[in-house]
Amino acid sequence: MTEKQANRLFDLTNVVLITLAVIVCIAPFIHIIAISLSSSRAIMSGEVTLLPIEVTWEAYKRVFTDASMLRSLGFTMYLTVITTILSMIMTILAAYPLAKSSLRWKSLIMFFIVITMFFSGGMIPEYLLVRDLGLINTTWSLVLPNLISPFFLIILITFFKGIPDSLEEAADVDGSSHFRTLFSIVLPLSAPVMATLSLFYAVNRWNGFQDTLMYITNPNLYPLQLKLYQIVSNAQASDLLRSEGVGMFEIMPEGLKAASVIFATVPILLVYPWLQRYFVNGTMVGAVKG
Amino acid sequence: MRASIYYARYWRLYAMLVLPVLYFVIFKYGPMYGVQIAFKDFNFFQGIHGSEWIGLEAFREVFNNQEFYKTLRNTLMLNGLDLVISFPAPIILAIMLYELNINWFKRISQTILYIPHFISWVIIGGIVMQVFGTQSGMINNVLNGLGLDSIPFLTDKNSWLATYLATGVWQSAGWGTILYLAALTGINRELFEAAEIDGANRFRRIWHVSIPGIRMTIVTLLIIQLGNMISIGFERPYVIGNLAVRDFSDVLSTFVYRIGIESGQYTIATVVGLFQAVIGLIFLLAANTIAKKLNGEGII
Numbered sequence: 001m002t003e004k005q006a007n008r009l010f011d012l013t014n015v016v017l018i019t020l021a022v023i024v025c026i027a028p029f030i031h032i033i034a035i036s037l038s039s040s041r042a043i044m045s046g047e048v049t050l051l052p053i054e055v056t057w058e059a060y061k062r063v064f065t066d067a068s069m070l071r072s073l074g075f076t077m078y079l080t081v082i083t084t085i086l087s088m089i090m091t092i093l094a095a096y097p098l099a100k101s102s103l104r105w106k107s108l109i110m111f112f113i114v115i116t117m118f119f120s121g122g123m124i125p126e127y128l129l130v131r132d133l134g135l136i137n138t139t140w141s142l143v144l145p146n147l148i149s150p151f152f153l154i155i156l157i158t159f160f161k162g163i164p165d166s167l168e169e170a171a172d173v174d175g176s177s178h179f180r181t182l183f184s185i186v187l188p189l190s191a192p193v194m195a196t197l198s199l200f201y202a203v204n205r206w207n208g209f210q211d212t213l214m215y216i217t218n219p220n221l222y223p224l225q226l227k228l229y230q231i232v233s234n235a236q237a238s239d240l241l242r243s244e245g246v247g248m249f250e251i252m253p254e255g256l257k258a259a260s261v262i263f264a265t266v267p268i269l270l271v272y273p274w275l276q277r278y279f280v281n282g283t284m285v286g287a288v289k290g
Numbered sequence: 291m292r293a294s295i296y297y298a299r300y301w302r303l304y305a306m307l308v309l310p311v312l313y314f315v316i317f318k319y320g321p322m323y324g325v326q327i328a329f330k331d332f333n334f335f336q337g338i339h340g341s342e343w344i345g346l347e348a349f350r351e352v353f354n355n356q357e358f359y360k361t362l363r364n365t366l367m368l369n370g371l372d373l374v375i376s377f378p379a380p381i382i383l384a385i386m387l388y389e390l391n392i393n394w395f396k397r398i399s400q401t402i403l404y405i406p407h408f409i410s411w412v413i414i415g416g417i418v419m420q421v422f423g424t425q426s427g428m429i430n431n432v433l434n435g436l437g438l439d440s441i442p443f444l445t446d447k448n449s450w451l452a453t454y455l456a457t458g459v460w461q462s463a464g465w466g467t468i469l470y471l472a473a474l475t476g477i478n479r480e481l482f483e484a485a486e487i488d489g490a491n492r493f494r495r496i497w498h499v500s501i502p503g504i505r506m507t508i509v510t511l512l513i514i515q516l517g518n519m520i521s522i523g524f525e526r527p528y529v530i531g532n533l534a535v536r537d538f539s540d541v542l543s544t545f546v547y548r549i550g551i552e553s554g555q556y557t558i559a560t561v562v563g564l565f566q567a568v569i570g571l572i573f574l575l576a577a578n579t580i581a582k583k584l585n586g587e588g589i590i
Contacts (some may be wrong), residue, residue, distance in 0.1 A: 003491070010492045014389055021383065022402050025464065028417045031428045035420055042547075046431040094310035097303035104296075109307070119571050121321025122563030123543070124550045127326070128338065129320045145317050148310060178302040179492060207410035210524045214551055225412045229529065232416040254426060257587040268408050275408065276401055 014202065029265070036060065036258035043254045054192035068219065069227065069263065076206065076224040083143045083205040084198050090148050091156055091197065096182055098153075099160035117150045127214055141215035142208070142223070149204075152197050159193045160186060199275050228264050231257050328560040348561045358562060361545040365522050366537055368454065373515055376458045380466025381508060385500055387467060388474045389492065403464030414461060415529035419444070422453050450535040457530060469511065470504050477503035509584060517577030521570045542566050 030050050033041055036059050037052035047053050063069055097103050098110065120126070126145060135141040167189075168181050187194070212226040222230075297304075323338075328348060329342040352358050383403070390396040393394045406414070421428045422443035430440040443453045477499065524543040531539025540548075541561060550559025581587070 006491060010389075011391070014386055015392070015395065018383075018386055018390065018399050022399050024460070025402055025406060028421050028428075028460075028517075032417055032420055043426055046426050046434060048426075049428055049431055066350070072445045073394075090310050090313060097306050100303055102300055103303050109311070112311075116314060116318040119322070119567055120318065121325050122325075122560060122567055123546050124556050124560040124563055125321035125324030126317075127551060128324055128474060128556065129317070132337070145314075147313050147317070155420075175434060178300075203408055207408070207412075209410060209412050225410055227580070228416060229412045232412060232419060232529070254420070257416060258420060261413055261420075263531075265409065265413055268410075269405075272405065276404060 014230050032258045032261050036255055036262050038255060040253050040255060056255075059253070059255040060263075062256060063259045063263050068222075071220065072178070072222050072224050072227040073263075075221060079139060079142055079223060080202050080205045082139065083147075084202045086143060087147055087149070087201045088194065088198055089152050092182075092187070092194075094148060094153055094180075095156035095160055096186065100159045113153065123214075130215055136215055136222060137218045139221070142205075143212055145211065146204075146208075152200065156190075156193065156197060159190055163189055195274070199271060203268065203271070203275065224264050228260055231260050265273070325560065325564055327557055328564045330557065332557045332560075344557075348557045349565075352558060352561045352565070355558075357540075357545065360537070361540050361542050362520075363521060365541040365543075367528065367538070368541060369515075369519050369522060371451065371455055372458055373512075373519075375455045376462055377512065377515060379459050379463040381470055381504070383463055384467035384470035384474060384504075385496055388500065389496070390469060400464070400467075403467070405464070406461045407465035408460045409524035411529045414457060418453065418457055418530055432549040444532060445534040447535045450531075451538060454527070454530055454539070458526070469507055473504040474500060506585060510581060513577045513581045513584075517574040518570070519573055520566060561575070 027050065031048075032054045034050055034211045037055050037057070038048045039054035039056050042048055042053035055193060094113075099172050103109075121129075130136060130141050130145060135144065163186060167185055207225065208223075209225040209229065213229070216222060216226060327338055327341065328345060329345060330338075331344045331347075332338070332341045338343075346581060387400065390399070409417075419427075422430075424430060424440050424442050424445060427443070429443070433440060441449055443449045481499045481503070482495060485499050490498065520542070522541050522543050524547060527539050527541045528544050528547070531544070544568075545564075546559045546563050549555045549562070
């Protein structure tokens with residue numbers, strides 16, 4: 001075998017293996033889509049793998065006309081927008097002064113913030129705090145406790161530090177205040193990093209589940225993940241009962257569960273192209289460690 | 291500059307910091323103050339401040355609790371297995387992606403491989419049920435179609451371990467390649483060319499150029515993961531686990547949730563959480579020291 005042939009064989013094997021990895025990556029989604037579009041009979045008889053059998057849109061019709069599901073979607077959108085806006089405002093308010101060399105006690109303030117990345121009071125004291133503040137079963141219990149991510153804050157500080165001082169000084173000579181400098185020079189220059197951080201805040205809020213489980217018991221305020229979890233955990237219970245021979249204990253048809261999973265996944269896939277534009281160019285490389 | 295002049299000029303910077311600092315004080319340092327209930331017989335009527343001190347009594351109770359040791363063991367076991375199975379996956383994948391020389395194929399593969407990172411654990415839990423389910427799960431359908439018996443991926447604890455680990459690889463391997471790809475791109479191209487001139491084949495080039503080039507990244511990430519051995523997220527074991535496999539799926543975070551939020555034993559649950567936080571911090575500081583010795587710079 002010549003060197004050229006060996007190279008070609010290597011490339012071919014590599015492409016085949018990566019194609020396999022890609023298939024493993026998306027096959028579960030395709031399976032769920034297939035299930036969501038198949039008839040109950042075909043699902044129960046175990047015929048459905050990657051293609052829908054006896055195609056029906058019934059499951060989607062039911063999910064999209066279910067009032068609690070739509071309310072949950074609406075609430076989650078509202079929650080995500082509020083959280084993202086407030087988180088960004090707070091992160092900018094903290095990052096701008098901390099990027100300035102003229103700020104005194106800077107390392108002390110940074111130390112005070114960074115410590116919270118490595119040590120926290122834990123789940124119970126956090127829960128008691130939220131309870132004592134009277135936030136249980138309110139939107140604020142899902143907004144305030146994680147308002148600023150120290151990680152994103154550090155990324156933004158690093159970015160602000162990279163803006164040449166000369167640009168800001170020019171504005172300062174004009175008598176422009178710090179707020180004006182922030183709005184007219186710093187923010188426009190950092191639009192891409194702002195967009196990235198907003199998207200990451202939004203995705204984190206959209207996907208967040210633990211706090212919704214802890215703080216929300218009112219069904220009118222169920223975010224999508226909590227709503228979906230109840231559908232999924234019913235699935236677990238029924239699987240368990242089946243395996244223990246209790247017999248069929250159908251709580252929710254499989255097709256409906258699959259359609260609900262797709263319902264919750266699509267919004268993330270819709271913003272994904274914007275997300276990936278930023279992390280591919282390296283803006284977020286530093287954020288991966290966390 | 292005199293203080294009065296300085297503050298007249300720069301007070302706005304401090305004004306901006308007021309709200310963020312207040313946030314950290316209330317929502318991050320507030321719970322740290324609340325940690326004192328680990329040493330108190332907490333009850334709701336007297337609150338955090340008014341409850342009676344009991345010293346280390348709750349710690350004694352926790353350290354005599356068999357379930358605590360079981361969840362501690364499970365935490366270390368799941369993290370340890372993740373280290374063996376999930377840690378090497380992105381390294382291998384990154385090296386394979388780097389060797390690709392068809393750009394459009396590389397870009398599409400990366401785009402797809404990163405997706406699972408952005409899918410919530412609840413959704414992944416739903417997918418896991420439908421793919422690994424015993425009755426009508428995709429994999430068991432295929433096995434049955436081939437005339438094989440179903441595997442109870444979700445209800446037998448040993449099979450469940452495989453499900454848990456496979457899910458972890460699926461979720462994190464693609465996204466994990468980003469740092470390694472960045473490191474690979476940073477390797478001097480001349481090294482690859484020199485190796486080629488010396489007649490090294492692709493495998494030898496990977497072994498002698500690529501892997502040494504990303505060795506520091508591998509070591510650093512390995513140390514970070516070792517430093518996080520005792521901390522475990524709540525959502526993954528909670529969503530993928532179930533009652534039938536609780537012997538393996540119950541970890542420190544789900545234990546704290548169950549005895550604290552569900553059963554209301556706040557003092558005991560806080561003790562477990564505090565134990566985890568303190569040991570976790572010690573691990574992390576140790577990891578940082580090791581990283582400093584090896585790299586010359588720490589990870590924190």
